[in-house]
Amino acid sequence: MIPEVVSVVLDRRPADSEPYTFPTHCPVCDSETVKPEGEAATRCTGGLSCPAQRKNAIKHFASRRAMDIDGLGDKLVEQLVDEGLIESAADLYELASKRDELVALERMAEKSVDNLIAAIEVSKSRPFERVVFGLGIPGVGEEMARVLANHFHTIESLEKAVLTDFVESGGIKGVGRKGAEALVGYLESNPGLKFEGNHFIPFLADLKIKGVGIKVAEAIAARYATLTELREASVDELENAKRVKVPGFAEVSASNVITFFHQQHNLDVIEKLATAGVTMVAEESKQPVGELPLEGLVFVLTGTLESMSRNEAKKKLQLLGAKVTGSVSKRTDYVVAGSEAGSKLVKAEALSVKVIGDDELQELLRSKKEL
Numbered sequence: 001m002i003p004e005v006v007s008v009v010l011d012r013r014p015a016d017s018e019p020y021t022f023p024t025h026c027p028v029c030d031s032e033t034v035k036p037e038g039e040a041a042t043r044c045t046g047g048l049s050c051p052a053q054r055k056n057a058i059k060h061f062a063s064r065r066a067m068d069i070d071g072l073g074d075k076l077v078e079q080l081v082d083e084g085l086i087e088s089a090a091d092l093y094e095l096a097s098k099r100d101e102l103v104a105l106e107r108m109a110e111k112s113v114d115n116l117i118a119a120i121e122v123s124k125s126r127p128f129e130r131v132v133f134g135l136g137i138p139g140v141g142e143e144m145a146r147v148l149a150n151h152f153h154t155i156e157s158l159e160k161a162v163l164t165d166f167v168e169s170g171g172i173k174g175v176g177r178k179g180a181e182a183l184v185g186y187l188e189s190n191p192g193l194k195f196e197g198n199h200f201i202p203f204l205a206d207l208k209i210k211g212v213g214i215k216v217a218e219a220i221a222a223r224y225a226t227l228t229e230l231r232e233a234s235v236d237e238l239e240n241a242k243r244v245k246v247p248g249f250a251e252v253s254a255s256n257v258i259t260f261f262h263q264q265h266n267l268d269v270i271e272k273l274a275t276a277g278v279t280m281v282a283e284e285s286k287q288p289v290g291e292l293p294l295e296g297l298v299f300v301l302t303g304t305l306e307s308m309s310r311n312e313a314k315k316k317l318q319l320l321g322a323k324v325t326g327s328v329s330k331r332t333d334y335v336v337a338g339s340e341a342g343s344k345l346v347k348a349e350a351l352s353v354k355v356i357g358d359d360e361l362q363e364l365l366r367s368k369k370e371l
Helices: 055-064 074-082 089-103 110-123 128-134 144-150 155-160 177-189 200-203 214-225 229-233 253-262 262-277 310-319 343-350 356-366
Strands: 169-172 239-243 298-301 323-325 334-337 354-356
Touching: 055 074, 055 089, 089 262, 128 144, 128 155, 128 177, 144 155, 144 298, 144 310, 155 253, 155 262, 155 310, 200 214, 229 356, 239 253, 253 262, 298 310, 298 343, 310 356, 343 354
Parallel strands: 298 323, 298 334, 334 354
Antiparallel strands: 169 239
16 A cells, blocks of 8 residues: 655644755765656666665676576675675676685585586676666666667667667647647648748648647748648658657656766776676677567467467567567557467457467568568
């Protein structure tokens, strides 16, 4: 149960109370703090290097869905940090040179240490998307980490990213969605409309289209010099809106990424990871930017597939731009049903969601286009 603050009881407030000022820097590591728009929490941007976040950051980095370092459990991470053997995730890759200190730890034997060092070495080859997820960027889960890896391809590109790489403003200033639809609709329903003369702005304003006054007409005329050019414009081209260039990353989530990569302490840890040989480039087999034929489509996998595991199917669909979720809704485009499919198949049929089987999935993956 989550409580809600209804009002402030002012008559119970002490007379000497002063407004609380949230810190601009973390009291532990002195990194800048941020409060994303629409969120209640003020967060430290120290990320990978803040002592207060250190243990959890390393645990996340080593977790099964990130770098999957076998044998590096939560208790061992805490032990390594407490003993001063590691301070960040990057220090894991220097533990091979501290073998004697590791063997001396409680509940650690030579075989355990050798297995741990080997597992850490193996983790260097994890796919770039898992490295991005492992970094613990605020608000970036597995799916969004995959999108970042596929879109930017390299850690250098991510480090240099700015807001306009994620979101850009487009359209005509002052033209909303309804205004754009009204303008396009008017021009389509009046194919015989002609403009002759040199006063395009008053001509547009005099059409009395909802939302198109003199100021908007001026903005339209600055972009489209003739009526012929204006007729070719779509609603999306006219609407003044911010357009997302990286799927799933609007201004707030994009700002989280940019802030993370603008913090020098995070860059220092990333540089150490790269020097250690951790993958910092997307696999060559991934779809190039701009070639994601299934982008925008939502899939749900259920039952047992004959040709591959559900996890393999998920990865192949994601490489083509699809989003794979765990539950069926009206927004689902396809349900891939294998043998012994359960309630998800029932719900898909109830919602009239298209259901495909193993063979159709194989065809979709081969043709790389919607069925």
